[in-house]
Amino acid sequence: MHEIGFIRDLAIVMIVAGATTIVFQRMRQPVLLGYILAGVLIGPHTPGVLVGDARAIDDISNLGVVLLMFTLGLEFSVRKLREVGIGVLAVAVAEVGLMLWIGYGIGGLFGWSGTDALFLGAIISLSSTMVATRTLAESGQRQQKFAQLVTGLLVAEDMLTIVMLTLLTAVAIGGSVQADTALALVGHLGLFVIVGMILGLLLLPRLVDYVASFDRDETLLVSVLGICFGASLFAVWMGFSVALGAFLAGAVVAESRSVGRVLHLVEPLRDMFAALFFVAIGLKIDPAMLLQYALPALLIATVVIVGKTLACSLGIFIVGHDPRTALRSGLGMAQIGEFSFVIATLGLSLGVVSDFIYPIAVAVSVLCMAASPYLNRSAESLANGLRRVTPRSLILLANSYNGWLENLKPVNENAAIAAIFRRLLWHIGINVLLVVALFIVGAYVNAHNWSWFSKLGIDRELRHTLIWACALFLSLPMLIAVYRKAEALGMVLAELGIRERFAGSYTQAIRNVLARVIPLATLLALALLVSGLSSAILPPRGIALSLVVLVVAVAVVLWRGLVRMHARLQAALKETLEKPDP
Incomplete structure (x- = not known):
């Protein structure tokens, strides 16, 4: 009977998730937002409970995290990191660091504990790769210059996510991390990533291409999933998270010539388990607690949108891009999403954050997701309006700065x-x-x-x-x-x-x-x-x-x-x- 109950709960979740996908697609809103709201509607805190065993759905949804990180790795690739450039990487580091500091400060102003404030800073520091890339794809803007910069910033943030998850786990387990311990952790993480990537690049792409040569999708899918979960277990054995192992496995497999086939095979699985993951997020939300913390959530969402837009826009302008491109890049990064939920779940599972952190993280991310399409569509109007009100002397200074940076680039024999x-x-x-x-x-x-x-x-x-x-x-x-x-x-x-x-x-x-x-x-x-x-x-x-x-x-x-x-x-x-x- 338990098995029938589980199938019933799973059927309800998938039916509701399918319906919300259609509705939110017609509304031109992120479907991830629909999954979360669907979870709230059928969850245990809403009258007329539809899902009886939310924990079983939650356990299965954890597979969504592994497959999500694996597919992010597949779309990452070492070549993309190389093409990002040191300037964009520096912008991502500065932006994440600034938002982490701002979030910690907001937590302090609210009178929260140091751990709650730290996790809040981590939650609002990372943009949503899924929301940003889907918004760009649905608007047909992926080939534009600002979209390529947004993609570069997201790639850099993906790597910073791994560092942050490792450090936060150490904070949660040890209570605090001293500077020398933090540097040692980052050093071990860096060595694990670099050595794992180099050894993996020498072996796994050829193995994947060899399996792909059999021309059987079933064999290829099972093999790459074995690589994904095997790498996750190895990362745990080495003292890191399953997310790190899955991401590295994806990044290595991305260098095979069959990556297109692999991505095509894995994406339906990823989408299914990701839907379960986001519905499970909604299942944990108590609407009454959302109302209780509505004002802090609204304030934090405003800080996320304004802070990320300003930080990324200013950074992209400083590294040599025109103000219009910089502003559009900043607006493309003005949201939080899946990584924020992973971080909030980490804090809850380890018992180091207060209960209100999770609903606040969800509320902030929902507000940012809902605003993201409108910010993207109004980017051109905002850029034109800002140009009209900007003093002429400031525009001349910006153009002179861009010209100066262009002249500093090495040319001819110096470039070689x-x-x-x-x-x-x-x-x-x-x-x-x-x-x-x-x-x-x-x-x-x-x-x-x-x-x-x-x-x-x-x-x-x-x-x-x-x-x-x-x-x-x-x-x-x-x-x-x-x-x-x-x-x-x-x-x-x-x-x-x-x-x-x-x-x-x-x-x-x-x-x-x-x-x-x-x-x-x-x-x-x-x-x-x-x-x-x-x-x-x-x-x-x-x-x-x-x-x-x-x-x-x-x-x-x-x-x-x-x-x-x-x-x-x-x-x-x-x-x-x-x-x-x-």
Whole structure:
């Protein structure tokens, strides 16, 4: 009978969700808003309860979070992050930080606890990817310049969401996070993301394309869902959230040539479980509590719309775009949505926020969702009106600023040199992170698997020796790559920095010295960093020195082979990232 009751509840939810989709589509309103209101209407706080077991629906809706993050990852892709640009990324960081601070301040003004205020700041800091992209798609504006900037800001916020969820989880569990703990968490998160992405990009896109070659949709769907949920479990095992694992799995699968097919297969599942997710949000809402906190919700919604519009518009203008494009970009970001619910649910599930935070988050997001289409449609009128009332001197200053930024961009041979310089720095940075990650993984294995070593009769010193030796030898290809890239960087800097008119006959000698000093200094800095990170697994001094000498000898003997190995890995990664658009 319980099974029949569950099917009855699920049937009611899907029927009501289907009806609201049609109604809100005709009203040209976000269907997510309809799902939430439908949940309120059939929920336990409304007379004539239709859904008896809201918890069962809530458990199933959690699948919606995983599939939502997976499809966001599929639409994310490393290439999109690369195309976002450092300017737009800086705008996203500044905007999220500003809204987080404003939300925390509003919570303080209302007299809320520090944790409630912090979660409020996190809730209002992240825009809704689903609402923003659907609004742009329904209005046919996705190819316009401002829409591309909005997409870039949303991509950057997706990455910041993962950082925020990790830090908020640490705050909820530990009560507070000190600055050094927060930096360590972000550092571990960054290493996990980068290493997971690089290793995943080398393996998973080819695996997905191989499965896709069977030309059976069922096999492809089951395989990618296995990757999604497997990555989620692995992220949990490493101490992170299921959302992070699902997002990373999607971002890696997005680099396969079959991503279009995968997205086509996963989207119906995502839409179904996302509908359940948003209806479950409505099921938790008590309309009486909504009325009680209507005024704070209205105030916070106004702050979200005005604050996000101003912050994003000003940021986009500062990085070099015209005022009209900047304003339209800001209006496109003026809402909150799915991530806000995930954050509010996190706080409730861990028991660290008050009961009123959740309905306030829903009320604010509903108000912003309802306003979003109207803001988008009136963007051109607002831009024209602001231009008419703006003093002529201010318009002239803005145009002069844009022209000045345009003149600062590197051109001709300077642009080529700047591109080479950036590429070398990227290669060095990625290889350094991989080396550091290997030693951190070694420390993790040492800390969490000591009982396994003891069963094999391996004592502490031998354990440290084995782990440190493995990390050192596995790092060899990356260390050689760092040296070679730093050598090339040193040659570029020597040619650019040492001019013959200043150094005279010593020019070439000084250039040679500088070209040698830079790679050696890079390796020394890396050695100091690794020694600090691997302090927990360092073997006795004599053994460590012997291992270093052995590694140097192996590097000299196998230099060409290790260079070729690293080149093949780099070529495979480059081929994956630079695939043609499907």
